Amino acid sequence: MLQAWALEGIPEITAGADLVSLIADAAAGALADGDILVVTSKIVSKAEGRTVAADDREDAITAETVRVVASRQTPNGGTTRIVQNRLGIVSAAAGVDASNTPHGTVLLLPMDPDASARALATGLRSLLGVEVGVIVSDTLGRAWREGQTDSAIGAAGLHVFEDLRGGTDAEGRALVVTMPCVADEIAAAADLVKGKTSRRPVAVVRGRADLVGSLDLPGARSIVRPLERDMFRLGADEAYAEGFAAGTALSPSGP
Amino acid sequence: MLQAWALEGIPEITAGADLVSLIADAAAGALADGDILVVTSKIVSKAEGRTVAADDREDAITAETVRVVASRQTPNGGTTRIVQNRLGIVSAAAGVDASNTPHGTVLLLPMDPDASARALATGLRSLLGVEVGVIVSDTLGRAWREGQTDSAIGAAGLHVFEDLRGGTDAEGRALVVTMPCVADEIAAAADLVKGKTSRRPVAVVRGRADLVGSLDLPGARSIVRPLERDMFRLGADEAYAEGFAAGTALSPSGP
Numbered sequence: 343m344l345q346a347w348a349l350e351g352i353p354e355i356t357a358g359a360d361l362v363s364l365i366a367d368a369a370a371g372a373l374a375d376g377d378i379l380v381v382t383s384k385i386v387s388k389a390e391g392r393t394v395a396a397d398d399r400e401d402a403i404t405a406e407t408v409r410v411v412a413s414r415q416t417p418n419g420g421t422t423r424i425v426q427n428r429l430g431i432v433s434a435a436a437g438v439d440a441s442n443t444p445h446g447t448v449l450l451l452p453m454d455p456d457a458s459a460r461a462l463a464t465g466l467r468s469l470l471g472v473e474v475g476v477i478v479s480d481t482l483g484r485a486w487r488e489g490q491t492d493s494a495i496g497a498a499g500l501h502v503f504e505d506l507r508g509g510t511d512a513e514g515r516a517l518v519v520t521m522p523c524v525a526d527e528i529a530a531a532a533d534l535v536k537g538k539t540s541r542r543p544v545a546v547v548r549g550r551a552d553l554v555g556s557l558d559l560p561g562a563r564s565i566v567r568p569l570e571r572d573m574f575r576l577g578a579d580e581a582y583a584e585g586f587a588a589g590t591a592l593s594p595s596g597p
Numbered sequence: 598m599l600q601a602w603a604l605e606g607i608p609e610i611t612a613g614a615d616l617v618s619l620i621a622d623a624a625a626g627a628l629a630d631g632d633i634l635v636v637t638s639k640i641v642s643k644a645e646g647r648t649v650a651a652d653d654r655e656d657a658i659t660a661e662t663v664r665v666v667a668s669r670q671t672p673n674g675g676t677t678r679i680v681q682n683r684l685g686i687v688s689a690a691a692g693v694d695a696s697n698t699p700h701g702t703v704l705l706l707p708m709d710p711d712a713s714a715r716a717l718a719t720g721l722r723s724l725l726g727v728e729v730g731v732i733v734s735d736t737l738g739r740a741w742r743e744g745q746t747d748s749a750i751g752a753a754g755l756h757v758f759e760d761l762r763g764g765t766d767a768e769g770r771a772l773v774v775t776m777p778c779v780a781d782e783i784a785a786a787a788d789l790v791k792g793k794t795s796r797r798p799v800a801v802v803r804g805r806a807d808l809v810g811s812l813d814l815p816g817a818r819s820i821v822r823p824l825e826r827d828m829f830r831l832g833a834d835e836a837y838a839e840g841f842a843a844g845t846a847l848s849p850s851g852p
Contacts, residue, residue, distance in 0.1 A: 343600060344786065344789050345598060345599065346804075347599070412828040431741075432741040441775075481777070485739070485741075485827070485828075486686075486822055486829060487781070487820050487822055488758070489758050489776040489777060489778030489820065490775065490778065492777075492782070503744050520696075520745065521744040522736070522788060523743065524789065526742070527746050527747070528789065530746070530781065530785035531601070531786035534779065534782050534783065534786065535599050549789070564743070565743055566741070567743050572741060572833075573833065573834065574741060574829050574832060574833060576833040576837075577829060577833075577836075578828065578829060578831040578833075578835075578836040579836070580836075581831070581837040581840065582840035583840060585836065585838060585843075585844065586843055587840075588840075589843065589844020590844040590845070591844075592844070
């Protein structure tokens with residue numbers, strides 16, 4: 343049985359807030375060994391003082407962008423930019439968030455969400471004496487599919503993949519390529535109880551204690567596919583344009 | 598509180614199996630209004646007789662492919678093909694499955710997973726007198742992120758998106774682009790209790806009865822992003838090659 347519930351009573355988070363204490367208080371003694379806390383990146387960012395003045399949200403996105411993957415004009419004259427940020431995460435708008443933040447500001451992603459998760463897991467394990475895992479989640483769009491799902495952008499104290507590559511199926515054949523990203527699945531499950539519009543930014547997921555372990559396990563950075571293995575490192579229009587330019591440049595008579 | 602558990606006692610499924618009865622028996626009276634059943638596409642395919650002889654799995658993939666999105670040589674000399682199938686779903690190998698199937702055969706995806714989900718939801722609602730939703734799930738890889746998550750390829754009797762586009766955040770601002778794909782999140786949550794190697798192909802997700810509704814709600818087909826809105830309709834290498842060919846063709850002296 344998997345159970346997931348949102349913690350009630352997390353107050354509005356401001357810079358410098360002690361998230362370990364606030365989460366421990368909200369959990370009110372209900373945490374147990376093997377529980378996984380899923381913490382919305384937004385409150386981690388706020389606690390870490392990642393709110394910046396935003397005269398122009400677009401400038402903030404540009405500053406957070408390492409590489410533009412794809413961009414497209416929107417019907418209302420704006421631009422949607424799919425970019426890779428310094429964490430390697432590919433997302434719309436580099437995770438720059440202008441919802442649920444004070445007017446005139448935007449919120450950047452945590453500087454190092456794996457480190458944030460590790461600090462939370464370390465603090466909660468120490469304060470409460472329970473072996474919990476922590477996921478820092480963000481809402482990400484996807485290629486090919488409409489809408490968004492919550493995913494793990496930081497993780498500590500749990501296996502982010504259930505590695506079945508060495509396993510066999512019920513017929514005894516090797517499961518060669520199956521590697522469920524359980525951290526993303528747990529973040530998705532947590533989103534079902536947290537909601538986007540209410541102030542319940544922390545959920546507990548119970549029932550997969552087998553995934554919880556050392557604080558030294560690889561974090562969510564290991565979920566990011568390396569560029570050299572990424573067949574979708576550029577949008578189709580962007581890659582076509584690069585190819586077209588290279589093709590025309592081949593011939594001196596080309597444009 | 599969200600709860601998810603796998604049903605025990607679903608037997609090995611063969612062509613013509615009555616999934617409604619088998620699921621109802623395995624649920625053993627435990628289903629309630631608002632529960633969502635997540636059924637692994639594999640058993641739907643088996644019940645629908647979608648097992649085909651596979652002298653060559655690659656031929657089966659080709660037959661299921663409407664459009665090759667990207668392909669790449671694997672280190673062991675094979676080819677990974679990311680393709681779009683007739684359902685519009687972009688996935689590796691067109692969902693052609695050679696695991697947990699008898700040797701010498703492969704399993705194709707259900708012909709119409711939304712119709713399969715609707716038949717299951719209709720049958721279970723009628724047989725058990727409870728208003729349940731049904732998701733048919735498959736394991737899909739993702740762009741930019743390693744590993745796979747379970748996603749909804751068929752759905753009936755539930756809202757596949759939680760549409761917040763008309764809503765406001767806690768500060769009263771419009772949530773313009775947030776549209777959580779709750780069907781995919783529920784499929785992901787269910788995978789956490791089903792497992793890949795055990796024979797527990799059906800899970801119940803309880804706690805989001807607000808998403809369950811009419812059997813006429815849009816199915817999982819509505820999750821597929823239309824091609825004209827898809828910035829990743831081709832792999833980067835494939836789009837580059839198309840652009841390069843167009844560029845060189847521009848000039849008569851080009852290759």
